[in-house]
Amino acid sequence: MTMKLLNTYEDKEEAEAAEKLITGKKRLASERDSTQVVYNLFGQASWGNFYKLGMFNLALLEQILKERKAGNGYDKQKHRETISILQYAAKQFELEIPEHWL
Incomplete structure (x- = not known):
């Protein structure tokens, strides 16, 4: 199963907490959007992971x-x-x- 962008966060702690919730292969990547940093959570797209993320x-x-x-x-x-x-x-x-x- 390939990793997909599951969610984007503006808060680093929230993004790290979300990363800990999901199962399977996962990665958190940050990027700067002008003056703001956003955190993209990549992982396996599954109903279980979406449930854990509250989505x-x-x-x-x-x-x-x-x-x-x-x-x-x-x-x-x-x-x-x-x-x-x-x-x-x-x-x-x-x-x-x-x-x-x-």
């Missing part, structure tokens, strides 16, 4: 799926919105959305 509303999706599985009412609009975000991410990072998320 794409995956924690919200997890809660929605728990509610749905339990037979409780869940916010169908939020579910559709989250799936829409994931469809975009899946296309960008060449990932498949697990069927049970839909």
Whole structure:
């Protein structure tokens, strides 16, 4: 699996903390943009890594799926919105959305 740009940070400590969260091959690279330094986090694009980074509303999706599985009412609009975000991410990072998320 090749490394891809997962996220960009303006704060070095936040970027280093994010790097520690993800698994697999990873690299943190800094670059100067005029007077500001940004930190690019490269790593393996996976739903697990995106979840650990708090991206794409995956924690919200997890809660929605728990509610749905339990037979409780869940916010169908939020579910559709989250799936829409994931469809975009899946296309960008060449990932498949697990069927049970839909």
